Amino acid sequence: MGIRYRLVLAGIVATLMLVFAATATASAAAEVIDRIVAVVNEDIILLSELKERMAPFVQRIRSQGYDLEKERTMIFKVREEILNRLVDEKLTDQEIKRNDLQVDDTQIDNTIETIKKANSFTDEDLRRFLEQENMTMDQYRDKIREQVLRSRLVNYEVKSKIVITDEEIQSYYDSHPEIYGGxxxxxxxxxxxxxxxxxxxxxxxxxxxxxxxxxxxxxxxxxxxxxxxxxxxxxxxxxxxxxxxxxxxxxxxxxxxxxxxxxxxxxxxxxxxxxxxxxxxxxxxxxSEGKPIESVKAEIQQKLFAEVVDKKFVSWLETLRSQSHIKIIN
Missing domain, CATH: 3.10.50.40 (Chitinase A; domain 3)
Structure with missing residues (x-):
């Protein structure tokens, strides 16, 4: 994530001043360095943040050899999707702050160790990977912190309020004989x-x-x-x-x-x-004999839980958006 700013008058003026690199001569064109592309409540999203997120996707699109019109269309679509994602991240970060959710260094260390184990990475492998991504270890830890906090927010706002009943599990089992039946x-x-x-x-x-x-x-x-x-x-x-x-x-x-x-x-x-x-x-x-429901109950519960989480999270985000001041600046 980029640097976060308080949206006060002085901050807006200071940011808008960054639009021009310097005072140019009357015949010289001013070069745009940065500008605001979205306002999300008290926060802003800068063009530099958007471009940084878009860079790998744009590079992939341009390497495919599409004609210019299709390339522009695809890049515009990616821009829209990533800007929406950045808006959602700002909203969730604001909710994290409002709920005073915290994560300590030990939890960050444990998460990084889990990631290393899942990818069969040594410390050296991880550092080499971060070098390839032009990322320092401190930046990586900050990114992990953001992800853990967002996951905790989802647990707090969405997952903790979901209950999968035995009736729902039985209904799913009965309606999927091709999976669980003989x-x-x-x-x-x-x-x-x-x-x-x-x-x-x-x-x-x-x-x-x-x-x-x-x-x-x-x-x-x-x-x-x-x-x-x-x-x-x-x-x-x-x-x-x-x-x-x-x-x-x-x-x-x-x-x-x-x-x-x-x-x-x-x-x-x-x-x-x-x-x-x-x-x-x-x-x-x-x-052949089917799988008894008791042997697959946990599996079905996990499937149903994941489906409900996705729906509830989308609904929660939509509600959050409707209650927020969001302005996209083209």
């Missing part, structure tokens, strides 16, 4: 007969008639696997047409529709597919 897998075999490329209706009907005969023989009790070995042109013919197990959602829609409602031992109608004409045989339906 898996149903369908063990399939197939018989494939190919048709000539660009077949005539007669050629296609001939192949279909042969497939219908096989389907009748299966329904009369002959082994699907043995008939697949004898007649199928599929690569799995040697294994009796064994395709393995599938979850319903992984199958092509037409095959799903054909299999739905079948019992183990049933065979589909003859299907016209991209590979050729096929019969599918449902060998078995295997259902």
């Amino acid at each position: 898996k149903t897998r369908y063990h399939l075999r197939n018989i494939l007969m190919m048709v000539p490329e660009n077949p005539t209706d007669e050629e296609k009907e001939t192949v279909k008639a042969r497939m219908q005969i096989l389907r009748t023989r299966i329904q009369q009790g002959e082994s699907f696997a043995e008939l697949a070995k004898a007649f199928s042109q599929s690569p799995t013919a040697g294994d009796g047409g064994d395709l393995g197990e599938f979850e319903m959602g992984t199958l092509a829609p037409r095959i799903q529709a054909a299999i739905e409602g079948l019992e183990p031992g049933d065979t589909t109608e003859v299907l016209d597919t991209d590979a050729g004409l096929q019969l599918f045989y449902l060998e078995a339906i295997n259902r």
